[in-house]
Amino acid sequence: MSKTEDELLMQRLLELIRSGLKSAGQVLSAMATQPISLEVPNVQRLPLRLVPNIAGGPDREVVAAYLGVEGELVGHLVLMFPLDTACRLVDFLMAQNPGTTHSLDDMGMSAIAEAGNICGSHFLNALSNGTALKIVPTAPSLVVDMAGAILESVVTHIMLGSDEAVMVETRFGGEISGHFLLLPVPDSMSKMMAALGATV
Amino acid sequence: MTEFKLSVGLGEIKVANEPNQVLVSYGLGSCVAVTIYDPVARVGGMAHVVLPDSSLNRTEGSPGKFADTAVPALVKAVLERGAARHRLKTWLVGGARMLQALSPGLDVGQRNSTALRVNLEKSGLPLKGEDIGGTRGRTVRLQIGSGRVLVSAVGAGDWEI
Numbered sequence: 001m002s003k004t005e006d007e008l009l010m011q012r013l014l015e016l017i018r019s020g021l022k023s024a025g026q027v028l029s030a031m032a033t034q035p036i037s038l039e040v041p042n043v044q045r046l047p048l049r050l051v052p053n054i055a056g057g058p059d060r061e062v063v064a065a066y067l068g069v070e071g072e073l074v075g076h077l078v079l080m081f082p083l084d085t086a087c088r089l090v091d092f093l094m095a096q097n098p099g100t101t102h103s104l105d106d107m108g109m110s111a112i113a114e115a116g117n118i119c120g121s122h123f124l125n126a127l128s129n130g131t132a133l134k135i136v137p138t139a140p141s142l143v144v145d146m147a148g149a150i151l152e153s154v155v156t157h158i159m160l161g162s163d164e165a166v167m168v169e170t171r172f173g174g175e176i177s178g179h180f181l182l183l184p185v186p187d188s189m190s191k192m193m194a195a196l197g198a199t200v
Numbered sequence: 201m202t203e204f205k206l207s208v209g210l211g212e213i214k215v216a217n218e219p220n221q222v223l224v225s226y227g228l229g230s231c232v233a234v235t236i237y238d239p240v241a242r243v244g245g246m247a248h249v250v251l252p253d254s255s256l257n258r259t260e261g262s263p264g265k266f267a268d269t270a271v272p273a274l275v276k277a278v279l280e281r282g283a284a285r286h287r288l289k290t291w292l293v294g295g296a297r298m299l300q301a302l303s304p305g306l307d308v309g310q311r312n313s314t315a316l317r318v319n320l321e322k323s324g325l326p327l328k329g330e331d332i333g334g335t336r337g338r339t340v341r342l343q344i345g346s347g348r349v350l351v352s353a354v355g356a357g358d359w360e361i
Contacts, residue, residue: 049210058227059339061354066299076302141301145354148227149337152210153298156230156250156308159265 009196012130014043016196017168017180020126024119028172031114032093038119042169048158048183051151051165055080055179058148062086063104065116066154068138069124073192075184076154077124077137079116080147081176086112089176104144113142119170123180131195151181158185201345208233208248211265215245215277219345228294228338230309232267234316235291235340236274236325238283239347245278246342247271251308252315267315271323290325291349291361292316293340295332309333329361 021038028036052058063086069075081089087101090108093115094101101108117140128135143150155165168180184192201220208214208225216223223246225233237244247270254266263273279285295309313332320327331338331351341350352358 052210052227059352066301068301138301141299143299145298146227146229146337146339149229149296150227150298151229152227152231152250153229153296153302153308155210157302159250 005197009193010043010045012196013166014040016126016130017043017123020123021119021170023126024122027118027122028093028115031118033095034092036092036172039171040168041171044167045164046167048155048163048165051155051167051181051183052148054151054167054181055147056082058146058151060147061144062147062150063109063112063142063144064147064150065113065120065140065142066150067116067120067124067140069135069182069184070138071136072133073127073131073135073184073188075158075182075188077120078151078154078181078183079119079178080150080181081112081178083144085176085178089115089172089178092172092176109142113140116140116142119180123182127192131192133192133195154181154183158183164189203343205341208246210248211250211262213245213247213262213264213270213274213277215243215281216344217241217243217281221344223342223344224339225294226339228340229296229298230294230312232292232294232309232312232316232332233340234270234274234320235293235342235349236278237289237342237347237349238278238287239289240287241282241284242344242347243278243281243283244342244344244347245274246340247274249312249316252311267312267319271316271319271325275323275325288325289328290320291328291340291342292320292330292332293338293349293351293361296334296336296338298335298337331361
């Protein structure tokens, strides 16, 4: 694949993800009773061995919402925030003054899980619409631990035949920064790229 | 003494023989770090093993990626730096199950741990300590000068194994 062709596909993917997260932002705004915009400043393909290093390093404590991806595209989707950022997101989602939340209780965890669910399903919806592939997310599960430990456990499942993931940086309300990782199984990555190419 | 940390990434093998060097595998989830050390020569090595068996492989992989290829490669690497085979001791850390939702029934962490134990035994290497399984992530460090192997987890500090 030529570089320009690859860039074109990533551009197309970025547009799809932006539109998906824009609609996710509308749903979150209704939930939070304040406007929340989701920006996507960056999307890139990343070698799998580098995946555990995103989000501030492998031993950084993070909150991760995990969704399985099933259907015609198979893989994993992870939305991840450093712990302090996750607390700010909870304040944001629950329309509290910034700094109100210092640790994640059940309510906070549930708010993050819901945000992960909404963002994940809209993200996959947009991808599905843009590629004409049927894609279904599984229910989200939430885990708080070291970023590297969570990510390498996901990467391991696709590492047998794959080398790459798609990493999406996202910002909630222009400041709360998180990372989405889409990790398609090897055959699904090429399928997704081919489907994107067909719609350019 | 200033510590020099050498990070051992996914599938990598690293060896050190300077007293101020520390080998570290950060954020182990289902992966298992196998640590090896000769307390007389003060030579140590670490492999960050991702999968149990190299026969599963479909892509180019470094030997450190698989349990069966990592053990002989790690031994060879420390022997080349002056370690003696009969003095080698080993430790296993990691092999957790971070996400129950991830492929139920397929516990890669446990398979990695089992495969490494089998391969260490096959190579006649004594297992001095281990901290494996469970559901939390771990970081492991080997201090070359002292030969101490330290494990840490979120909210739990350090402990020696």
